Amino acid sequence: MSYFDAMFAKAFPPDKPFPAYSFPKMIRNVTTQSLETSILNPETPGQRSPFDARAVKTQAVGMGPGGGADGAVGSLAGMEVNTQGLATSAGIAENAGVTPVVVQHRVFPMVSVMALFPQRQVMENTVRISDHSPMTGQAAKGAKTGRREHDPYGDFNFIIEIGDLKLGAFQKIDGLDVEIDQIEYKDSMDPYPRKRPGIHRYGNIKLTKGVVNSSLIWDWCNRVMQGDIDRQNGTIHVIPDNGDKSKPEMSYHFYAAWPCKWSGLKVDGKGTTTLVEELELCVDSFVRA
Helix, strand or coil: CCHHHHHHHHHCCCCCCCCCCCCCCCCCCCCCCCCCCCCCCCCCCCCCCCCCCCCCCCCCCCCECCECCCCCCCCCCCEEEEECCCCHHHCCCCCCCCCCCCEEEEECHHHHHHHHCCCCCCCCCCCCCCCCCCCCCCCCCCCCCCCCCCCCCCCCCEEEEECCECCCCCCEEECCCEEEEEEEECCCCCCCCEEEEEEEEECCEEEEEECCCCCHHHHHHHHHHCCCCCCEEEEEEECCCCCCCCCCCEEEEEEEEEEEEEECCCCCCCCCCCCEEEEEEECCEEEEC
């Protein structure tokens, strides 16, 4: 052991182990005494003590809300009662359509307390069956064909018509919105500014279309750039799921549209999509048909 280890062991000696602790033993003496026997605790285990049917006069107890004829409750001695299928002492109507079954048994007088409760009438309710919850074993009814009134429209079936231009089908239509300016006014007596609607502006309609062997869109834009502003009216139709174009679900008419932006020919040597061109139309207004 080095000098340093010896000095450290002298300065900090190891702790002594704790002595083993032994728990004290407690001895409890239990003395068995005799048990008192009663009606509920007979002398011989496994046997029933005979019921003491002593001749005690009892007062009649009524089956209504007030007990007996004078409202008194019977004595606390045992009595013999006859019960039927529906006990009238529980306040249940007698005319329930059940054949009475007479059973004779012995009860304690606590049963007479049931006579204190008011009479209760049992009503029979009829369960109404609708088309959405049919009877067991029957098919549900009430289904409707086609789109229901609470079903929202789909965003994938639509067509657009722009004047006499035959531009074909488009992939996507966006930007059909309107914005209303707010005008604030406040004088010295107003606690807060008062607001009223001002100028309302209709947003530009953005159209996306696949590039095909047609120059109609470019020609329209080119005429506007040459100073020939060719304004066209158009309509956007949302058609039903069956594709019936003659009966659209809803339509929006826009007026005095002319192209204000065109973009296209986005190519990529590693691309995996088709060529598309985008056309943005300025409109004066639009309405829902």
